[in-house]
Amino acid sequence: MLKSRTLLSAVRKHLKEKAYTIISGARQVGKTSLLRILYNELKDRRESVYYLSFEDLRILEAINQHPEKVFDFTASKPSPILEKLDVKRVFLLIDEVQYAKNPTNFLKYLYDTYEENLKVVCTGSSAFYIDRDFKDSLAGRKRVFTLTPLSFQEMLYFREADQLPGELKLMNAQDGYQSLYLPDLKRYFYEYLVYGGYPAVVLEEDETGKQFLLNELKNAYVKRDIMESGVSMESKFYLLFQLLADQLGNLLNKHELAKTVQVDNKTIDNYLYVLEKCFHIFLVRPFYRNVRKELTKMPKVFFNDSGLRNALLNRFGPVDQRSDKGALLEQYYFNHLRLMYPTDQLKFWRTADGNEIDFIVEEQFNEGKAIEIKWDAVNFKPSRYKKFTEAYPGFQLQCWSEQDFWKVTLEGSFPPV
Numbered sequence: 001m002l003k004s005r006t007l008l009s010a011v012r013k014h015l016k017e018k019a020y021t022i023i024s025g026a027r028q029v030g031k032t033s034l035l036r037i038l039y040n041e042l043k044d045r046r047e048s049v050y051y052l053s054f055e056d057l058r059i060l061e062a063i064n065q066h067p068e069k070v071f072d073f074t075a076s077k078p079s080p081i082l083e084k085l086d087v088k089r090v091f092l093l094i095d096e097v098q099y100a101k102n103p104t105n106f107l108k109y110l111y112d113t114y115e116e117n118l119k120v121v122c123t124g125s126s127a128f129y130i131d132r133d134f135k136d137s138l139a140g141r142k143r144v145f146t147l148t149p150l151s152f153q154e155m156l157y158f159r160e161a162d163q164l165p166g167e168l169k170l171m172n173a174q175d176g177y178q179s180l181y182l183p184d185l186k187r188y189f190y191e192y193l194v195y196g197g198y199p200a201v202v203l204e205e206d207e208t209g210k211q212f213l214l215n216e217l218k219n220a221y222v223k224r225d226i227m228e229s230g231v232s233m234e235s236k237f238y239l240l241f242q243l244l245a246d247q248l249g250n251l252l253n254k255h256e257l258a259k260t261v262q263v264d265n266k267t268i269d270n271y272l273y274v275l276e277k278c279f280h281i282f283l284v285r286p287f288y289r290n291v292r293k294e295l296t297k298m299p300k301v302f303f304n305d306s307g308l309r310n311a312l313l314n315r316f317g318p319v320d321q322r323s324d325k326g327a328l329l330e331q332y333y334f335n336h337l338r339l340m341y342p343t344d345q346l347k348f349w350r351t352a353d354g355n356e357i358d359f360i361v362e363e364q365f366n367e368g369k370a371i372e373i374k375w376d377a378v379n380f381k382p383s384r385y386k387k388f389t390e391a392y393p394g395f396q397l398q399c400w401s402e403q404d405f406w407k408v409t410l411e412g413s414f415p416p417v
Contacts, residue, residue, distance in 0.1 A: 006154060011121075012041075019142055021120070028217060035095055042091050047089070049090075059073055063100060067105075078114045095123050096123060107138060151197065152189065152192050152197075152405075185406055193325075196214075198307060201217075214308060218308060222278075233263065236263055239260075239261050245313050248324070250301065252283065253298055281302065283301060286348055287360040306328055326373070329373055346359060349370070355385070357385060369395065372397070374400075376401060377399055377401035
């Protein structure tokens with residue numbers, strides 16, 4: 001049975017729009033499953049809907065000759081907009097659109113020829129292809145939705161721990177509510193920190209099986225990203241990936257990385273670009289009022305999924321016995337925040353003498369949230385952040401700890417792309 005995702009509701013709403021719907025994200029996060037759910041729903045509504053995969057070489061060869069040939073694989077064809085015929089709208093669902101020789105021209109031709117008579121919903125395996133191939137020629141003709149690995153709340157749903165999402169809502173809605181299920185929630189939470197939110201990994205209950213699947217992701221699917229993005233010196237690329245995994249939540253010094261990997265700075269920049277556009281890492285920039293400084297100071301590195309990060313380091317030990325548990329908690333809260341805000345709205349604050357706040361979220365000019373992550377809330381001392389609170393009084397200083405994990409698991413609104 002196909003499992004629904006939180007993002008699905010936003011994608012459903014966009015189906016009525018004229019602009020094409022593009023679902024992007026890392027490999028194996030569930031984009032194909034989402035497309036199949038949409039196909040089944042449209043079919044149940046008796047819409048004229050067709051599902052094609054560009055991994056099928058017959059289809060790929062045909063559409064590379066001319067975009068019109070895509071209709072050789074459908075039972076009906078929309079009317080060109082110039083004919084202005086009153087016909088039923090055709091829905092065309094395409095998996096792995098980036099395999100087209102020129103996906104930009106393919107989609108642009110269909111949009112300009114058929115407009116509202118044809119609605120295309122497609123997936124792309126990574127934003128690397130979307131960004132480089134889907135340039136200004138599709139401006140105003142598309143909206144991109146990014147599918148992430150499962151959130152903690154989605155993980156509970158996938159594991160059919162049906163009573164636990166309801167407990168989260170009660171715990172958040174009622175002050176002082178003491179849940180009898182808190183030990184179960186914490187057990188799942190610790191599992192999530194170690195093994196992450198890739199759907200296949202979540203559905204595998206055996207720990208050895210989870211580790212095998214994560215190693216498959218690391219070895220097979222990341223390798224496909226490397227091959228398809230034209231990365232040279234594969235071993236050095238992997239070494240950088242491992243070094244970044246070991247620096248989770250820390251400052252990223254490109255010059256030091258270049259020395260360790262034994263490549264030049266330009267190669268490091270290219271590797272980081274590929275890792276970002278394939279949704280494996282995110283670089284969080286520092287918060288400054290001086291934009292020039294903000295663009296030149298070192299960023300912090302986070303991962304798309306803590307499970308893949310742990311696989312790169314072969315670290316699957318129990319959370320409470322790990323020296324990096326604080327970094328894993330920071331990664332967890334980063335994943336929550338990026339469901340609520342555009343990633344370029346997430347910053348951190350750090351002074352030359354080492355004072356730091358983990359996340360700064362600017363919601364309005366001179367107002368927002370300043371969030372410090374501590375494994376144990378008792379270690380949070382507001383007086384240590386006096387320099388920041390005096391400089392930026394409009395930002396509400398908060399501490400999110402391991403004890404608070406249930407407070408921020410409820411579904412946030414997905415930011416526009």
